[in-house]
Structure formats: C-alpha cells, structure tokens
Amino acid sequence: MKRCIDRIGGHSTVATLIGLMVLSLLGAGCSSSSGDAGDSVVLVMVDTLRADHLGCYGYDRDTSPNLDRLAASGVLFENFYSVAPWTNPAIATLFTGRYPRAVFPPLPHKKAIGVPLPSQLSTLAEQLREGGLRTVALVDHPGINQALQFDQGFEQWRSLFQEGGFDTWTVTDADFVLTRFRDSLDELGRERFFLYLHLVYPHRPYVPPPPYDTLFGPSSRETGRSRRLEMINAYDGEVRYTDELIGRIAEALDERRLTQSTWLLVTSDHGEGFWEHHQAEHGNSFFNELTKIPLIVVPPKAEGVAGLRISSPASLIDLMPTILSLGGLQPPPELEGRDLRTSWTEPDEFETARWLFIASPHSKDVEAAAVVHGDLKYIDRLPWRRPRPALFDLAQDPAEKRNLAGRSSRTTEMHRRLQAHLKDSDEQRSGLLREDEVELDPEVLERLRALGYLQ
Numbered sequence: 221m222k223r224c225i226d227r228i229g230g231h232s233t234v235a236t237l238i239g240l241m242v243l244s245l246l247g248a249g250c251s252s253s254s255g256d257a258g259d260s261v262v263l264v265m266v267d268t269l270r271a272d273h274l275g276c277y278g279y280d281r282d283t284s285p286n287l288d289r290l291a292a293s294g295v296l297f298e299n300f301y302s303v304a305p306w307t308n309p310a311i312a313t314l315f316t317g318r319y320p321r322a323v324f325p326p327l328p329h330k331k332a333i334g335v336p337l338p339s340q341l342s343t344l345a346e347q348l349r350e351g352g353l354r355t356v357a358l359v360d361h362p363g364i365n366q367a368l369q370f371d372q373g374f375e376q377w378r379s380l381f382q383e384g385g386f387d388t389w390t391v392t393d394a395d396f397v398l399t400r401f402r403d404s405l406d407e408l409g410r411e412r413f414f415l416y417l418h419l420v421y422p423h424r425p426y427v428p429p430p431p432y433d434t435l436f437g438p439s440s441r442e443t444g445r446s447r448r449l450e451m452i453n454a455y456d457g458e459v460r461y462t463d464e465l466i467g468r469i470a471e472a473l474d475e476r477r478l479t480q481s482t483w484l485l486v487t488s489d490h491g492e493g494f495w496e497h498h499q500a501e502h503g504n505s506f507f508n509e510l511t512k513i514p515l516i517v518v519p520p521k522a523e524g525v526a527g528l529r530i531s532s533p534a535s536l537i538d539l540m541p542t543i544l545s546l547g548g549l550q551p552p553p554e555l556e557g558r559d560l561r562t563s564w565t566e567p568d569e570f571e572t573a574r575w576l577f578i579a580s581p582h583s584k585d586v587e588a589a590a591v592v593h594g595d596l597k598y599i600d601r602l603p604w605r606r607p608r609p610a611l612f613d614l615a616q617d618p619a620e621k622r623n624l625a626g627r628s629s630r631t632t633e634m635h636r637r638l639q640a641h642l643k644d645s646d647e648q649r650s651g652l653l654r655e656d657e658v659e660l661d662p663e664v665l666e667r668l669r670a671l672g673y674l675q
C-alpha cells in the first residue's frame with residue numbers, strides 16, 4: 221500500500237499546494253477508492269494542445285473554463301513534456317512505454333506516416349486487457365489507425381471521422397463524439413475499463429464552428445505569417461470548443477456515478493507553433509510551444525488531492541506506467557517512465573531532476589533530438605539554415621531566446637546524455653522485427669491531407 225503525503229511545502233519542490241482547503245482535504249486521507257484492485261481510466265488525448273493556451277497554465281484568454289475546473293479538482297503537472305513534436309511517435313510512446321526512436325526509425329513524415337506500430341511490443345492496452353480491464357478506443361485522428369496497428373490490445377476501436385462521415389475539411393461534431401462516448405460508457409457498465417478518446421481538434425485546419433470561430437476575434441483557416449493573429453484566434457476557438465466537450469465528458473462520467481471509481485486524464489501529444497521561433501504548426505522543432513503539453517489528472521474523489529500542482533518535470537514516457545498502476549497493475553520494470561501517482565503518494569522519493577528526451581521530428585533534420593533536465597533544455601541542432609546546438613535555461617528564459625550552448629559548462633554533459641539515449645534507443649529498435657510500410661486507404665489519406673500531412 222502506498223503511504224499518504226506526510227510532508228508538504230517547505231523547501232520541497234515536488235508539490236505545491238493551492239489553498240488551505242486543499243490541505244484539509246489532504247488531511248482527510250489518500251486511500252484509493254477501490255484499493256489494490258485498481259480503477260477505470262479515461263484518457264482524453266487532445267491533439268495539438270499547447271499547455272500555455274489554457275487558463276490553468278496561465279493563459280489570459282478564457283479558453284478552458286472546464287479544464288480549469290477539472291484541474292482544481294485534481295492534479296496538474298506544470299512541466300509536462302511530449303516525447304516528439306508530432307502525433308505518431310508521441311502516441312507510440314504512450315502505447316508502448318518506449319521512447320519514439322526505440323519504436324520508429326527517424327524518417328520524414330511522408331514515409332513515417334506509413335510505418336506501423338511493431339506488433340512485437342506489448343502495448344498498454346494489451347497489458348490492461350490481460351489484467352482484466354475492458355479496453356475501448358474512440359479515435360478521431362486519421363493517422364492513428366488500425367492499419368498501422370495502433371489498435372493492439374483494444375477490444376473495440378472506433379474511427380470517429382469515418383463513422384460520422386463528416387466533411388473532410390471540417391471538425392468532427394462534438395455532439396457526435398459525446399454520443400459515442402456515452403454509448404461506450406453504457407456498454408461498459410460497471411466493469412473496469414480503459415477508454416482512450418483521441419480528439420483531433422485543435423489540429424489545423426483551424427475551423428471552430430460558430431460561435432467559437434469569432435469568440436476571440438476575427439479568425440482565419442488560412443495559414444501564413446501575416447495571418448498569425450487570426451490563426452491564433454481560430455486555434456483558441458477550437459481549444460474552447462474542445463474544452464466544452466471535455467466538460468460534458470466529465471458530466472457523462474458523473475451522471476453514471478463513475479467518478480467514484482474512474483480516473484480522468486487529459487493530455488496532448490504535442491503543441492503548435494505560431495512563429496515564436498520562425499516556424500508555424502508542428503513536427504519541425506523542439507521549442508516549448510511544441511513540446512510543453514498539459515497533463516491534468518482527476519482522481520476518484522477519495523484520493524483527496526484536489527488542487528495539487530506538481531512542478532517536477534515529467535513526460536508522455538510516464539503515462540504507460542501511470543495508467544497501468546491506476547488500473548491496479550504492476551508496471552513492468554523495463555519501462556523507462558515513472559508512475560506519476562508516486563509524485564503525491566511518495567513525494568520524497570519522486571525524482572525531481574530527471575532526464576527527459578524528445579526526438580523524431582518529421583522535418584528536414586529527422587535525426588535531431590533534445591533533452592530536458594531540471595530547468596535546462598538542450599537541443600542538439602536548431603532547425604535553421606546553419607544548424608547549431610542550443611542550451612536554454614527555462615527558469616530564466618521560458619521563451620527560449622538566449623542560447624547558452626557556447627557559454628555553459630553543462631552543454632557537454634547534456635550532449636553526452638542525449639547521444640547515449642539515442643544510441644540506446646537505436647539498439648532497442650534494432651531488436652524489433654522489421655515490418656512493411658502500410659498502404660493507407662484513400663479516405664484516411666484524404667483526411668490526413670486536410671490536416672496538413674502529405675504536403
């Protein structure tokens with residue numbers, strides 16, 4: 221059994237608690253709602269959601285009233301990173317617990333988009349299913365599909381955009397998604413389950429339906445630097461549209477009294493750039509507009525951690541061991557990630573200065589990579605005309621504008637660690653059986669094209 225938090229605040233950097241009410245809640249106990257048997261887990265993957273466009277992460281626009289409320293009733297990870305700046309490698313890590321380079325070879329995305337998730341790996345869903353949980357996926361992203369074997373371990377896999385038959389160039393209707401989500405909950409009944417919901421908005425094209433299209437000012441689905449503000453208005457409109465849906469998803473759990481036994485996790489696979497560093501969209505760099513994503517964990521009420529904010533860096537590499545643990549299973553020791561629940565159940569033991577890796581861009585330099593350690597981030601090659609290494613102190617320079625690589629004694633160590641990680645990952649990958657590239661069906665390709673892939 222895990223023990224309660226016995227030391228909070230002081231000089232501890234692990235957890236910062238908000239408000240005295242929270243302290244009293246913590247005093248009320250920290251037992252799991254259903255003990256060692258584990259609970260159900262709903263994971264909402266919001267594609268392309270950068271953390272700093274949410275109110276609970278400090279954004280000054282009202283894009284996320286529902287997520288803010290959920291964060292206040294659960295745990296928010298302030299410094300949560302992706303492992304890759306685009307969808308497929310990020311989801312591969314979520315589903316396998318391996319870093320992207322240990323799963324996929326570095327390739328430009330036109331080729332990478334056809335590489336399947338190796339069937340040899342034991343996936344999160346497979347392990348949960350073997351552990352007695354029902355496993356269901358509702359997926360609106362065309363690149364995360366059955367042809368690419370992302371469905372391994374899911375007893376039910378539903379492609380939302382294909383089922384809905386929506387116009388390729390518009391977003392899947394939120395009411396449709398909600399109906400499918402409710403139907404799945406009703407089918408699952410009182411059994412323990414893992415439900416994976418992958419929403420494609422606010423991915424480009426930014427086409428929020430009214431009134432979200434003008435909620436934050438004039439918007440545009442056109443891209444281009446001169447349209448930057450309209451693009452951000454449209455993106456933020458989609459974030460708010462998504463937030464409303466997530467509020468209704470939380471309600472659906474509540475209406476069925478599932479919040480007593482279900483963990484609700486909301487995260488993303490990567491962020492989105494709006495020319496903070498000379499580029500837009502994603503896939504092309506390791507700056508924080510692409511790599512810092514939200515993680516909000518809403519536990520069953522008995523966990524008693526409302527309003528907790530964890531400042532220690534963590535990443536998508538941690539979600540597989542965390543979800544296994546929430547489901548009542550022991551994470552396999554070979555997984556590199558940590559069970560994030562220990563950040564509040566065993567704060568003294570939770571490592572605050574970890575080496576977190578980011579790799580697998582799909583742009584020109586597919587071999588580039590980055591590493592985060594505490595407040596430092598090292599990028600081995602900036603994606604510009606004259607590639608050079610970069611080191612940023614994220615505490616002093618969160619916008620990543622002052623390159624310290626030539627001036628800091630830490631540069632060499634960061635570089636060495638990153639190279640060792642890439643070598644180790646490539647060795648892990650070389651142990652996998654080679655699988656053929658997949659020919660995707662025309663409907664999926666058309667949808668991918670609408671999202672800006674294949675251009």
Ligand SMILES: [Zn+2]
Pocket residue numbers: 267268306307308489490
């Ligand atoms: Zn994505």
